[in-house]
Structure formats: C-alpha cells, structure tokens
Amino acid sequence: MTVDRMTQSNPEPLLSLRDLSVRFRMEGGRTVAVDSVDLDLAPGEVLGIVGESGSGKSQILYALMGLLASNGEARGEACFDGQDLFTLSPRLLDRVRGSEISMIFQDPMTSLNPFMRVGDQLAEGLIVHQGMSKDAAKAEAVRMLDRVRIPDAASRARRYPHEFSGGMRQRVMIAMALLARPKLLLADEPTTALDVTIQAQVLDLMAELGRETGTAIILVTHDLGVVARLCDRVMVLYGGRVMEEAQAEALFDTPSHPYTKGLLAAMPRLETELTPRLGTIPGTPRSAGREVAGCPFVARCEVRLPICTTARPTLRGVAGLEPSRRTACHLTGAPA
Amino acid sequence: MLRFIGKRLWNGALTLAALVTLTFFVMRLAPGGPFSRNRKISKEVQANIEAAFHLDEPVIQQFGRFVWRLLHFDLGPSTRFRDYSVNDLIASGLPYSLTIGFWAMVVATFVGIALGILGALRRNGMTDYVAGTIGVIGIAIPIFVIGPVAQAYFALHLGWLPVGGMGAGWKSWVLPVLVLALPNIAYISRLTRTSMIETMRENYVRTARAKGIGGRRVLLKHTLKGALLPVVAYLGPATAAIITGSVLIETVFALPGIGRHFVDAALNRDYPLVTGITLLYGGIVILFNIGTDVLRAWMDPRLRHA
Numbered sequence: 001m002t003v004d005r006m007t008q009s010n011p012e013p014l015l016s017l018r019d020l021s022v023r024f025r026m027e028g029g030r031t032v033a034v035d036s037v038d039l040d041l042a043p044g045e046v047l048g049i050v051g052e053s054g055s056g057k058s059q060i061l062y063a064l065m066g067l068l069a070s071n072g073e074a075r076g077e078a079c080f081d082g083q084d085l086f087t088l089s090p091r092l093l094d095r096v097r098g099s100e101i102s103m104i105f106q107d108p109m110t111s112l113n114p115f116m117r118v119g120d121q122l123a124e125g126l127i128v129h130q131g132m133s134k135d136a137a138k139a140e141a142v143r144m145l146d147r148v149r150i151p152d153a154a155s156r157a158r159r160y161p162h163e164f165s166g167g168m169r170q171r172v173m174i175a176m177a178l179l180a181r182p183k184l185l186l187a188d189e190p191t192t193a194l195d196v197t198i199q200a201q202v203l204d205l206m207a208e209l210g211r212e213t214g215t216a217i218i219l220v221t222h223d224l225g226v227v228a229r230l231c232d233r234v235m236v237l238y239g240g241r242v243m244e245e246a247q248a249e250a251l252f253d254t255p256s257h258p259y260t261k262g263l264l265a266a267m268p269r270l271e272t273e274l275t276p277r278l279g280t281i282p283g284t285p286r287s288a289g290r291e292v293a294g295c296p297f298v299a300r301c302e303v304r305l306p307i308c309t310t311a312r313p314t315l316r317g318v319a320g321l322e323p324s325r326r327t328a329c330h331l332t333g334a335p336a
Numbered sequence: 337m338l339r340f341i342g343k344r345l346w347n348g349a350l351t352l353a354a355l356v357t358l359t360f361f362v363m364r365l366a367p368g369g370p371f372s373r374n375r376k377i378s379k380e381v382q383a384n385i386e387a388a389f390h391l392d393e394p395v396i397q398q399f400g401r402f403v404w405r406l407l408h409f410d411l412g413p414s415t416r417f418r419d420y421s422v423n424d425l426i427a428s429g430l431p432y433s434l435t436i437g438f439w440a441m442v443v444a445t446f447v448g449i450a451l452g453i454l455g456a457l458r459r460n461g462m463t464d465y466v467a468g469t470i471g472v473i474g475i476a477i478p479i480f481v482i483g484p485v486a487q488a489y490f491a492l493h494l495g496w497l498p499v500g501g502m503g504a505g506w507k508s509w510v511l512p513v514l515v516l517a518l519p520n521i522a523y524i525s526r527l528t529r530t531s532m533i534e535t536m537r538e539n540y541v542r543t544a545r546a547k548g549i550g551g552r553r554v555l556l557k558h559t560l561k562g563a564l565l566p567v568v569a570y571l572g573p574a575t576a577a578i579i580t581g582s583v584l585i586e587t588v589f590a591l592p593g594i595g596r597h598f599v600d601a602a603l604n605r606d607y608p609l610v611t612g613i614t615l616l617y618g619g620i621v622i623l624f625n626i627g628t629d630v631l632r633a634w635m636d637p638r639l640r641h642a
Contacts, residue, residue, distance in 0.1 A: 065546055090551070097548030105546075110539040114638060115561045124557075128549045160637040176547075 013040040014183055014216050015064075020076040022059045022068065022240075033059045035240040035296075036076070038315075043183065046207065046217045048231035048248065050224060050263070052285040056240035057220045058106075061186040065103055066093050081183065099129040102177035103186040104206070107193045108169035112161035118145075119157025122176050129180060144175040148205060167198040171205065178209050185210060185217045191226065203230060224267045228252055233324075236260050238285075239296030242315055245326040256318050256327045259297045295330070305330055337633070340640055344629050348622045355618040356406065359611045360399055366605070389415055402611075411612035416604045422612035429581070429594035430616075432502070436593070437579030439513045444520030445571060449564070451521070452528020456536065456563075457555075467525045474522025483515050483588035500590035512589045516582060520574060528567050535563040561635055568635065572628025576621040580613075 022034035034056040041047055051057045063074035064085060078085040081100065085093065105111040113121055122141035126132045132140070138157065145153035148171040161169055170190060177185055187206065191199040207230045210217050219231060227234050227248060234251045236244045236259065244257040255261045265279025283300035294309040295301070301308065307330050315328045386392045390401060405412055411422035451467035458464060473482075490511060491499040497511050498504040535541060536559055544558040581595030594613060601609035633639045 067542060067545060094548040094550050097546055099548060103546045105539060105543060107539055111543045113540040113544065113558055115636060116557070124549060124553075125547050128547075128553065162638050173543075 014043045014045075014081065015039070015041040016077075016079045017060075018077040018079070020060065020063065020074065020078065022056065022063050022072060022074050024069065025071045025073070033072075033240050034063070037237075037240075037242055039235065041184070041216055041218065044211075044214050044216050045233065046210070046219065046231045048227035048234045049218060049220045049237055050222065050227055050234060051237035052222060054285055055237040057222075057237050058188050061103065061188050061218065061220055064186060065097060065101065066090075067103075095129075098125050098182075099180045100182050101184045101186065102180065102182040104170070104173050104177050104188065104190045106189040108166055108173050109193065111173060112169055114161055117158055117160060118164070118172055122157070122172070122179055125176070125180055141175075141179065144179045145172065147209065148172070148175040150175075166194055167202060170194060170202050174202070174206050174209065178213060178215065181213045182215055185215050187217060187219045189221055190219075191223075192221075199226075200229070206230075224252075224263060236263070239292075241296055241328065242326075243297065243328055245315065247322065247324055250322055250325065254321060256321060256325065256332050257329050258301050258303050258331070262300075295328070303331055337640060340633055341626075341630055344626045348626050351622055352615075352619060355622075356403065356615060357399075359614045359618075360402055361395075363607050363610060364395060389413070406615075411615070412608040414601075414606055414609045416601065416606040416609065422608045425597055425609060426594060426612060426616060429592055429597055432591055433581035433586075433593035433595060434579050436509065436512050436516060436585065436591070437575070437581070439509065440516035441520065441571075441575045441578055443513060443517040444524055447517070448521045448524025449528050449567065451525035452567075453532055453560075453563075455525065455529045456532035459533070464529075467529070470518075471522040471526050474518045474520075475526075479515060479519065479582070479584045480588055482518060483511075483585065486511055486515055487588070500588070502591065512585050512591060515588075516578065516585050520578070523574075524567060524570070527570055528563065531566045532559070532563040535559050538562065565632060565636060568631055569628060572624040572631075573621065576617075576624035580617045580620055 017037060017039040020034055020037045020039070021032065024031045024033060037060065039047075039060075049057045049060065059068070059072070062068050062072075064078055064080075066085070068074060074086055076086070080096065083092075083096075085096065088096070112118070119138050119141045122144065123132075123134065123137035126137040126140055127134060130137075142153045142157050145157055150156050150168060150171060156164075161172070164172060170193075173190075185206075190206065191202055194202060203226060207217070209215075217230075219226070221227060231248045234244075234246060234248050235242055236251075236257065238259050244251070244255070244260045246256075251260065252264065255264050259281070262279065262281035266281065268278060281300055282302070292312075294307075294311060295304075295313050298304050298308045311330070313328045313330045315326045317323065318325050318327050318332045383392065390398055393401075402412070409423075411426070414420050414422050414425060417425065451463065451470070455461075455464040455467045487499050490497050497507050500508075502508045541554065541559055544554045549557075581593040581598070583595040583599050585591065586593040586595045594616075597609060598613045598617075600606075601613065629639075
C-alpha cells in the first residue's frame with residue numbers, strides 16, 4: 001500500500017512548498033513557528049506531519065489556507081497546481097479554498113456553525129463554488145452525509161450541530177471537506193478531541209473517502225499510531241524545522257534522527273514484549289521562539305556533538321538508508 | 337417552539353401575579369398613608385375620606401377589591417389628583433413616553449449596531465475611534481448634563497429646535513429622542529463591537545473562512561447572528577425601561593410623560609398611582625423579556641429546549 005507514489009508515475013507535484021516560514025509578531029519581538037520547510041506532495045499522496053505541541057505543524061496548514069492569526073505572516077513559496085497560494089488575491093484564494101483545498105479542524109464540537117442546519121452548512125460550498133441550485137446542493141449534501149455513515153441522513157441534514165455527537169460532528173466535517181472533491185485535504189489533528197474508540201473509525205473513513213476521490217491528504221498529528229495506519233510518507237517536525245522525512249514504513253523500521261528514535265521509543269507497541277517502561281525524551285518541547293544557530297533539538301538530544309550548538313544541520317540523504325530518506329542531523333550521513 | 341412560547345407566557349403570568357401581590361402589600365407596609373398630614377383634620381373628615389377610598393376596610397378586603405378591579409383593567413382613582421383615575425393619568429402620559437422611548441431605541445439600535453460592527457471590522461480605524469469617543473461620552477456623562485448642553489447649543493445658540501415642550505410638531509421630538517438615545521448608542525455599540533470581535537475568533541467562523549465562500553458571506557451568514565445574540569438580550573429589558581418614561585428627560589425637556597408621575601406618586605403616597613405605574617412597568621418588562629427570549633430562541637436553536 002505504501003508505494004512511493006512520488007517516484008512512480010506522477011513527477012509533477014500537486015503542492016510544493018519552498019522555504020516556508022511562519023512568523024508571529026509578538027510583544028518583545030518575533031516568534032518563528034515554522035522555519036524554512038520544503039515539501040513536495042504528489043496527487044493522491046497521504047503525508048503525515050508529526051511533532052509535539054508547538055512544533056509548528058498546524059501552522060503550516062493554516063498558512064496554506066490563509067488562516068493564520070492576524071499577527072502571523074507566511075514567507076516562502078506555496079505552489080499549488082501551478083499558482084503560488086501566498087501571492088493570490090483574497091478573491092482568487094477563495095476560489096481555491098473549500099473547492100480545491102479543504103480543511104478539517106481539530107475540534108469538531110466548536111467548528112460547525114451552531115446556528116445553521118447541518119445540511120445547509122454542507123450545501124453552502126457547492127452553491128457558492130459550483131453555482132448549484134439550493135435543492136441540488138442539499139441533495140448532494142444528504143448523499144455525502146450518507147457516505148460518512150450518518151444514519152438517516154435526510155432528516156439529520158435538517159438538524160443543528162448540537163444535536164450530533166462529537167464523532168458524528170467530525171464525520172460531518174469530513175463530509176463537508178470532501179463534498180467538493182478537493183485535490184488536497186488538510187487535516188489538523190482531526191481525532192484529538194474524539195473518544196479513543198471512535199478515532200480509528202473516523203480516520204479510516206477519511207482515508208477511504210480520500211482514496212475514492214483521489215484526494216491528497218496532509219495529516220497533522222502527534223499520534224504516531226495514526227501515521228502508521230494511514231500515511232504513505234512522514235515528516236517529523238521539531239521547533240518549526242524538519243528533522244526527518246521518509247516513507248512511513250521505513251521510518252518506523254529504521255528511524256535515523258535521534259528525535260524520531262525518541263518518539264518511537266515513547267510509543268507503546270503491541271507486537272513487542274512488554275518492557276518495564278516506555279521511553280521518554282528528556283526535557284520539555286522547545287516551543288516556537290527566536291531563531292537558533294544550531295539544531296533546535298540540541299538541548300534534549302542525548303547524542304549531541306559540539307557542532308550541534310553552533311551549526312544548523314541540513315536535511316540530506318543518509319548513507320546506508322533508502323534514497324528517499326532525508327535527515328537533518330550532524331551525526332548521520334557525515335562521518336562523525 | 338410553540339410549547340416554548342407557551343411556557344414563557346405562563347411563567348410571565350405567574351411573575352405578574354407575584355408582582356401584583358407584592359406591590360400592593362409593600363406599599364401598605366410603609367408607615368403613613370395617602371391622607372396622613374401634619375395638619376390636623378377632624379376625625380369625621382378623615383374617616384369620610386378614608387371610607388371614600390375604602391381605606392377603612394381590612395387590608396385583605398382592600399386587596400380583593402384591588403384584584404377585582406385589576407381584572408377589569410381598572411387601576412382605581414388617584415388619591416392625589418382628584419377626579420382623575422389612574423387609568424386617565426397613564427393614558428395621558430404614556431403615549432409621549434412610548435413615542436420618545438420607541439424612537440430613541442430605534443435610533444440607538446441601528447446606530448449602535450452599525451458603529452459596533454464597523455468598529456470591529458476595522459479595529460483601530462477612524463470609525464472605531466469615533467464610536468469609542470461616543471461610547472465614553474454616552475456612558476460617562478449623564479442625561480441631565482447632556483440635555484441642557486444640547487438645548488443650549490441646538491435650541492438657544494443655533495435656534496434649530498425648540499428648547500422643550502411639545503408645541504413645535506416633529507421638531508419637539510428630535511432633541512429628547514437623540515439625548516435619550518445617546519447612552520444606549522454608546523452601550524449597544526460597545527456591546528456589539530466586543531461581541532463581534534469575540535465571534536470572529538470562533539472556530540466555526542474559521543471553518544466558514546476555510547470554505548472560501550467570500551468575506552461578505554462569512555460576515556452575514558456566519559458571524560452576525562452569533563455576534564448579535566448578546567445585543568438582543570440587552571435590547572429587551574432596555575427597551576422596556578426606556579419606553580416607560582424617563583423622569584430625567586421629561587424634566588429637562590418639560591414633557592408630559594409618565595416618568596414624573598411615578599416620582600410624584602411615590603412622594604405623595606398615592607397608593608393606586610404607584611401600584612398602577614409599577615404594574616405597568618413590571619408588565620412591560622415581563623412582556624419584553626418574553627419577547628427577547630422568543631427572539632433569541634428563534635435565532636439560536638440551542639436555546640429552544642430550555
């Protein structure tokens with residue numbers, strides 16, 4: 001399943017980010033949330049972006065959607081389908097948002113409009129973007145609600161969000177996001193707010209529908225289990241910088257960056273025998289802050305070298321690992 | 337929704353009944369009566385007067401009589417203004433208070449909401465500063481200061497409008513309405529601005545923006561309703577208060593409204609008039625609260641099952 005779709009048939013990426021940085025103006029200076037991230041996404045590919053809280057992973061998605069907080073600013077290039085999202089006028093951006101790129105948010109309880117019938121919220125996008133008639137759009141909305149397994153979709157469409165459970169609301173969000181058959185779906189921790197029992201169900205549904213519509217997905221999460229389940233490729237983010245990038249299976253088999261190793265050691269696994277305790281990464285996550293000279297992970301790294309505090313490691317191939325692997329660590333690749 | 341309205345009406349009726357009982361007995365708990373005077377009058381005269389107003393009967397019997405009259409919409413005779421019933425006094429003053437209050441509230445609602453929305457959309461812009469200034473003036477400076485200043489400038493200095501009274505047709509209404517509207521413009525615009533800014537930060541508004549439906553539609557279809565709910569909640573009670581007359585505005589502009597009657601009646605221990613106006617005020621407050629509740633439930637489906 002995790003075929004390298006990038007290298008296969010479609011050389012032209014759907015989305016390509018070059019040197020993406022997100023900065024926030026704060027009292028007493030600027031904060032860098034995302035620091036020169038490059039990314040290529042093939043049509044239909046599922047990419048996971050993993051990282052702890054404050055690693056800047058969600059801000060990448062908000063930057064793409066033009067939804068950064070008012071004191072935030074995105075720099076760099078975000079080429080989507082031949083146009084740079086960051087230079088589009090608000091009107092042109094609105095043509096892309098909700099029709100070519102959709103987004104699912106973290107908190108389904110508050111992300112639907114409490115004053116509007118669920119069916120109307122779904123139909124709205126079709127009416128605006130595709131010029132559908134109200135009735136046709138509503139019929140389409142009901143079909144989609146049925147697809148995300150909302151029972152009795154026709155009468156449910158006339159209800160308000162507060163009459164839905166959390167899991168149902170997130171399925172409604174998924175229906176809304178995929179209704180327009182977007183080329184790209186951005187999912188910001190879509191299951192964090194849900195019960196563990198329904199997380200898998202919601203994720204599988206999202207992936208299944210994504211496959212059917214040929215939609216590429218960027219899935220932001222801190223849950224490595226989710227990544228293992230759904231993603232073709234993974235990008236590990238720390239302190240706003242990419243630490244490691246690899247095919248999902250390869251990353252789980254042979255993590256190369258000390259941070260990735262730490263993350264994997266901290267993840268409980270069923271197949272291995274019970275170890276007395278899970279691994280932890282010492283220290284606390286480095287929250288977005290001023291730019292640093294060296295590697296952002298250096299303070300918590302157990303194998304750091306003197307060079308790590310002074311020089312920024314670049315993202316590059318690792319000797320002895322598959323060619324699509326990229327790691328930003330002085331220890332790997334270069335002779336130590 | 338019908339059940340919701342029915343429930344609210346029933347609650348309103350109960351509240352009104354409690355109000356009727358309370359006002360009646362609280363009035364009579366206060367020492368003295370309408371005809372206690374420092375000047376000595378003969379026992380016979382005192383007894384005659386009290387008999388004429390049934391004040392010699394046991395209190396329970398008076399209450400029964402009062403409720404019976406009330407059920408026929410008769411508030412009884414005023415003990416102060418001879419030959420006038422309380423109904424007459426209210427009927428003569430209420431239209432003025434209603435009209436001034438109504439228009440003041442219309443002006444305040446439209447101007448206040450518009451200023452609030454514009455201020456929130458262009459935060460720290462020109463409109464925001466103008467609205468902020470009006471807000472400070474309207475809230476901080478009382479009517480009895482603004483009123484005379486407005487009279488001095490628009491009536492005496494410019495001569496555009498009459499100083500007071502009701503003798504100049506529509507022009508007589510302009511100053512009282514605007515002066516009465518000012519504090520409400522201030523309050524409503526502040527409330528709208530805060531509420532708009534809060535709502536624009538809601539997750540569901542972000543969802544709407546992510547749908548790419550355009551800024552106008554995000555504002556009109558997704559932001560406005562939530563933002564105006566607190567404003568509607570304020571409008572009900574505020575309208576009830578303003579249309580039942582303002583002693584200050586009536587005094588400053590020499591208007592024959594009912595606000596003055598209330599103060600006079602209390603000072604004169606005019607039992608029927610005080611009870612009458614209290615009930616009128618209470619009834620209108622209850623009615624507007626029900627109206628507000630229904631309007632809010634119509635706007636917000638989450639409130640319908642409460």
